[in-house]
Amino acid sequence: MRADTFHDFELAALALYAQAPLRTRYVAKYRHKDAKLVLKCIRYKTDKLQDLNKFERLNRALMAQMQQNPLDLNKAEHDKQELRDGAGAAAGAERSPKAAKKTKKRR
Template identity: 35%
Template sequence: MVYVTSWDEFVERTVQLFRASPESTRYCMKYRHCDGKLVLKVTDNKECLKFKTDQAQEAKKMEKLNNIFFTLMARGPDVDMSEITGKEHIEAQPAKKGRGRKQ
């Protein structure tokens, strides 16, 4: 098992792993509340890639990885990555004005 330290490298290698053998690739995530650690694991029975983090920002990136895998599984492994990541960009909503005190 290989722990990948960089998030971008982990995503790139897992997508390559899925495209090489989409029939046998599995994706698993574990969260241990007592340790506050999230472990993501992608394997195809020949190669196993893991990513471990305790940062909340990294846990939010996991949702993007889920979307990538869902798209690859639904559309097939030949989908262009720019199609997947381009649809995830949502326009920022303007900040709401709160009730401030008038002075």
């Protein structure tokens, strides 16, 4: 089976895994030479950068299902964004210019 859009692929992959979790295999391959991401369980090829973010989201959902721990994807994306925003602000506030100079240099 081949999916034309990532949304169709995502729905089909999740449904396939829910239907037969012990018989479902999921393979992701990135061909740098062609700059293409190939996802196999239901075949889907893409060369769009936006689909890589969608792939990460799908991968997290499948991993959560494999661990018998359903994941709310919208909540996970929101938490991830909060961590990014909080970590960047906290790291900048904690470091002073003197503290950065005292770090040991590698040779």
